[in-house]
Amino acid sequence: MAQAMRFFELNTGAKIPSVGLGTWQAAPGVVGDAVATAIKLGYRHIDCAQVYGNEKEIGSVLKKLFEDGVVKREDLWITSKLWNTNHALEDVQEAMDSTLQDLHLNYLDLYLIHWPVSMKKGAVGFNREDLTQPDIPVTWRAMEALYDSGKARAIGVSNFSTKKLGDLLEVARVPPAVVQVECHPVWQQPKLHALCKSKGIHLTGFSPLGSPGTGIVKIEVLKDPVLNMVAEKLGKSPAQIALRWGLQMGHSVLPKSTNEVRIRQNFDVFDFSIPEDLFVKFSEIEQERLIKATVFAHETFGAYRTVEELWDGEI
Numbered sequence: 057m058a059q060a061m062r063f064f065e066l067n068t069g070a071k072i073p074s075v076g077l078g079t080w081q082a083a084p085g086v087v088g089d090a091v092a093t094a095i096k097l098g099y100r101h102i103d104c105a106q107v108y109g110n111e112k113e114i115g116s117v118l119k120k121l122f123e124d125g126v127v128k129r130e131d132l133w134i135t136s137k138l139w140n141t142n143h144a145l146e147d148v149q150e151a152m153d154s155t156l157q158d159l160h161l162n163y164l165d166l167y168l169i170h171w172p173v174s175m176k177k178g179a180v181g182f183n184r185e186d187l188t189q190p191d192i193p194v195t196w197r198a199m200e201a202l203y204d205s206g207k208a209r210a211i212g213v214s215n216f217s218t219k220k221l222g223d224l225l226e227v228a229r230v231p232p233a234v235v236q237v238e239c240h241p242v243w244q245q246p247k248l249h250a251l252c253k254s255k256g257i258h259l260t261g262f263s264p265l266g267s268p269g270t271g272i273v274k275i276e277v278l279k280d281p282v283l284n285m286v287a288e289k290l291g292k293s294p295a296q297i298a299l300r301w302g303l304q305m306g307h308s309v310l311p312k313s314t315n316e317v318r319i320r321q322n323f324d325v326f327d328f329s330i331p332e333d334l335f336v337k338f339s340e341i342e343q344e345r346l347i348k349a350t351v352f353a354h355e356t357f358g359a360y361r362t363v364e365e366l367w368d369g370e371i
């Protein structure tokens with residue numbers, strides 16, 4: 057009998073639903089329907105971010121679902137993320153308040169520092185001239201204040217290397233509950249996984265299907281031969297195997313889809329397991345980070361001259 061793995065427990069005692077709906081690149085006019093469809097199918101976790109530009113639409117849908125009695129606020133897990141332009145001590149709370157207003161919520165289940173990268177306040181887009189020197193200990197203090205206030209029931213970080221997470225742990229009064237990073241069979245993150253495990257931090261995998269359809273991604277994770285061999289043996293789709301691999305690693309996963317058939321398929325991963333003899337085959341897969349974020353590395357501007365520095369060599 058497969059372990060259902062519907063939740064993972066955080067160091068706050070809260071239970072994060074193991075499969076969440078991703079909303080990056082879910083277009084305005086489409087994302088609302090995707091969220092409503094997912095919640096009606098049983099999803100209880102929605103992954104948002106201010107920079108995705110669609111929190112208002114998601115908020116309107118959530119409000120309607122609450123009013124119609126489809127789901128209760130306390131049964132949902134809503135994550136959002138602090139954008140790079142709001143890292144200053146005095147800007148963090150305002151940024152979160154604006155996200156709460158857009159989402160029509162009065163608390164978040166999880167608030168994350170989106171990147172270990174800071175940009176000029178008010179900057180729009182991804183211009184390298186807007187990059188500034190981040191001060192993560194200061195930003196984290198503001199995140200801790202949000203946690204103390206109860207507006208963020210858990211706090212964490214995203215796109216941190218093992219080194220950057222280790223550095224944060226040295227100065228954090230409230231340790232991060234979650235680190236959200238790229239994680240799938242082609243980028244398995246063993247070092248970060250080990251640090252998280254030893255420190256009681258939960259790892260959430262973003263782009264768990266390898267972000268197909270994103271122009272910058274050149275490798276097709278869903279075409280990986282190991283994934284397809286396992287999918288064929290178990291009678292599942294490659295996407296379901298990629299997600300189930302994440303769950304069996306102990307990670308929550310955030311597949312994005314705006315298509316009802318695929319939203320349903322991505323949630324149908326609780327009643328089977330990848331057996332040990334097939335699970336070990338994943339260690340044969342060649343590794344590569346797909347979302348390198350070269351846009352955040354520059355010789356002159358910001359903190360990281362190269363992508364190697366941004367990721368502390370984990371690339």
Ligand SMILES: NC(=O)c1ccc[n+]([C@@H]2O[C@H](COP(=O)([O-])OP(=O)(O)OC[C@H]3O[C@@H](n4cnc5c(N)ncnc54)[C@H](OP(=O)(O)O)[C@@H]3O)[C@@H](O)[C@H]2O)c1
Binds near residue numbers: 262312
């Ligand atoms: N913290 C961060 O910096 C960060 C970065 C990236 C992502 N994320 C989060 O993680 C979420 C997921 O990552 P992602 O959007 O990059 O990529 P992903 O979930 O790995 O892949 C999404 C793509 O796969 C397609 N798809 C979905 N289900 C499928 C299935 N069963 N079979 C085949 N194709 C399928 C989707 O198309 P359809 O919509 O047409 O189904 C979409 O093009 C994001 O939406 C976001 O919430 C966070």
